[in-house]
Amino acid sequence: MSVHVLGLSHKTAPVEVRERFAIAESETAGAVTELISRPGIDEACILSTCNRVEFLVRSAESPENQILAFLDERRPLTAAEAQPYLYRYSDREAIQHVFRVASSLDSLVVGEPQILGQIKDAYQAAKLAGGIRGPLDQLLSASFRVARRVRNETGIGQMAVSVSFVAVELARKIFGDLDGLSVLIIGAGEMAEASLRSLHAAGAREIAVTNRTFERAEALAREFTGEAVPFDRLLEALTRVDIVISSTGSDHYVLERATAEKIIAARRNRPIFFVDIAVPRDIDPQINQIDNIFVYDIDDLRQVADANLKHRRKEAELAEAIILEETHKMLDRIKSAQVAPTIVSLQQRLELLRQAEIDRFRSKLGDLTPEQQQAIEGLTRGLMNKIAHAPITEMKRLAREPDGLRFVEFVKRVFNLHSR
Numbered sequence: 001m002s003v004h005v006l007g008l009s010h011k012t013a014p015v016e017v018r019e020r021f022a023i024a025e026s027e028t029a030g031a032v033t034e035l036i037s038r039p040g041i042d043e044a045c046i047l048s049t050c051n052r053v054e055f056l057v058r059s060a061e062s063p064e065n066q067i068l069a070f071l072d073e074r075r076p077l078t079a080a081e082a083q084p085y086l087y088r089y090s091d092r093e094a095i096q097h098v099f100r101v102a103s104s105l106d107s108l109v110v111g112e113p114q115i116l117g118q119i120k121d122a123y124q125a126a127k128l129a130g131g132i133r134g135p136l137d138q139l140l141s142a143s144f145r146v147a148r149r150v151r152n153e154t155g156i157g158q159m160a161v162s163v164s165f166v167a168v169e170l171a172r173k174i175f176g177d178l179d180g181l182s183v184l185i186i187g188a189g190e191m192a193e194a195s196l197r198s199l200h201a202a203g204a205r206e207i208a209v210t211n212r213t214f215e216r217a218e219a220l221a222r223e224f225t226g227e228a229v230p231f232d233r234l235l236e237a238l239t240r241v242d243i244v245i246s247s248t249g250s251d252h253y254v255l256e257r258a259t260a261e262k263i264i265a266a267r268r269n270r271p272i273f274f275v276d277i278a279v280p281r282d283i284d285p286q287i288n289q290i291d292n293i294f295v296y297d298i299d300d301l302r303q304v305a306d307a308n309l310k311h312r313r314k315e316a317e318l319a320e321a322i323i324l325e326e327t328h329k330m331l332d333r334i335k336s337a338q339v340a341p342t343i344v345s346l347q348q349r350l351e352l353l354r355q356a357e358i359d360r361f362r363s364k365l366g367d368l369t370p371e372q373q374q375a376i377e378g379l380t381r382g383l384m385n386k387i388a389h390a391p392i393t394e395m396k397r398l399a400r401e402p403d404g405l406r407f408v409e410f411v412k413r414v415f416n417l418h419s420r
Contacts, residue, residue, distance in 0.1 A: 003139060005089040005097050006067050007047075007054030010108050013085035015299045019280035020075055021053040021082075024249060028122065031074070032131035038066045043136040045126040047101075049118050050163060050191075050279040050298055051108050056098065058136050064088065095139060096327040102143035103150040104157075105319055108298070109166055109305045110312050111156040114190070116147050135337075139330065146326045153322060155315040164194035164247070166301045167275045168202055171243050174273060174294075182206040184241040186234070186254060188216035191247040191277060196224050199245075208241065210234050211248075235259060239266045244274045246282040254282040257290070264293055277301075339395050342408050345417040346391065350384040391415075 008021060023031050028046055035044040035055070043058040057063045068079045089097045100106045104115050123140045126132045132140065151157045175181060183204050185192050188211035199207060207226035210233075211217035218228040229237045238244065238255075248254060255274075264272070271292045276283040281297055288295040358380060368376070391411050398407045411417070 002058065002060055003091055003094040003135070004057050004059055004063050005054055005094045006057075006064055006086060007052060008082075008085045008087065009052035009054075009106065010299065010302075011106075012087055015279060015281060015297050016285070017085050018051070018053060021048075021071065022279050023048040023053065024251060025121070025125075026249075028125040029129040031070075032126045032129040035067070035070055036129075036131050038070065041066055043134055044131040045122055045136060045140065047119060047122045049115070050277060052101070052106075054101070056094070056136065056140075058134065062088075062090070092327065092331055095330050096323060098139060098143050099146045099323045099326055099330075100320075102147040103319055103323060104147070105150075105316055105323065108301065109163060110316055112162040112165075113151075113157065114162050114194070116144070117190075119143065135334070138333070142326070142330055146323065149326070150319045150322050154318045156312060156319050162191075162194050162198075163277055163298065163301065164191050164245075165198045166305050167195060167245055167277050168198035170275060170296060170301055171199075171245075171273065172202055175243070178202050178204040178243075180206075181242040182240065183208070183243045183245065184229070184237055185209045185220075186244060186246040186282060187211060187248040187278070188213070188220045189247065189249065192245075193220060195245045195247065195277070196220065196226075200224050204243075208237055210237060235263060238263045238272065242272065244272065245277065246274065247277045248282050250278070250282060251280055253284045255287065256284045257286045260284070260287040260290055260293055264290055267292075336396070339408055342412060342417060343392050343395060346388055346411065346415055349415055349417055350388055354380045354384050 008018060010018070013021075023046055025048075028048065031046055032044050035041055035046070035057070040059050040061055041057050041063055042060075045056045047054045047056070055063070055067050057067070059066075068082060071082070072078065097106070102116055102119050104111050104113070107115050119140070123132065127137070171183075172178060178199070181204060183199055183206065185196055185199075185207070188209060192209070192211075196207065196209070205225075207221070207224055208229050209217045209221040209226055210229040210231050211220075212231045214228065214230055217231075220226075221228040234254075246254060269292045271294065274283050274287070274293070274295045276295060276297045279298060283295050283297070285295060285297065287293050358376065365376075391414075395408055395411060
């Protein structure tokens, strides 16, 4: 199995680059289907979140050119533009990276619980699209188990926070006390709900929710005794709130500069703060140039997130040790699986030779009693087992060594075994 990861994240690319790579949840299954139709890509899974876009594929050779060609057809993006922001991992490094991501060690907010759910959603979408049907299934299933182990055996998840929590912490840094301030949430998905919970815990009580599907906004607002605002009244709502947290799945700006200029005029220059945690972004970044409008995007949350990391660093070190151990185990399983077909081929080859020799001498042996036939069977089978024992034992032992597969190839040549 050759596993490869090609992607970018909050560590390698700013939000304006990440949003160009982003793949909407509704597009994921179709994108996986398209990707596995390309030559050389046997399996694929696509993870697209506000902080990363990653392609996990099984391919005998580097899939980078195929993935970049796939992106080039779907996005206004050239390979030259993408190169500076990409990271590439293969085999051992790819496995370790997948485990780190699932365990939230590579997140903007270390220990946040949402990433595991996002990976599971990506896994399900890829599986339904036919993109996961072999070794990637084993790897991703193992990543879920590893993430649970990290959470259970370390304190990485204690006082767990999320991007939405950090967004609210940023609002508190700006305003101090949120009491008496009015807040508008744009969107009604998981991130919006998490933001509302954090806002409510921080003391915000005057809360409004708007969403393109009004029923979802209504349900979310009701849970927090807030007000549901029809989406076509968004601009009116923006003239009266203090803080806006936006997290929609829109592929274009929800609010553009020209509209924002009208809003600030209607507000008579009373300040308004936007925290945009969507990727692609909901709020046109040019709005930040307007006096008394302050826009913070997901990359601006890094300062708050870094403080979180300091508190969790010791637990993160314990988690890294678990990841390393589990990576070794996964590699051992992969190597053992690679050896198994050769062992089966060797046993089948020797059995064919044994039967052929018995058939060749059967006419010379004449009529045999059942006991004699049983004795020949036992003698020849025992001889073949003794011949096979040493190479099979050595293949199993060497499978876990760095160059162990060279011995497997040697056995194949010696016994004239066909690749499986």
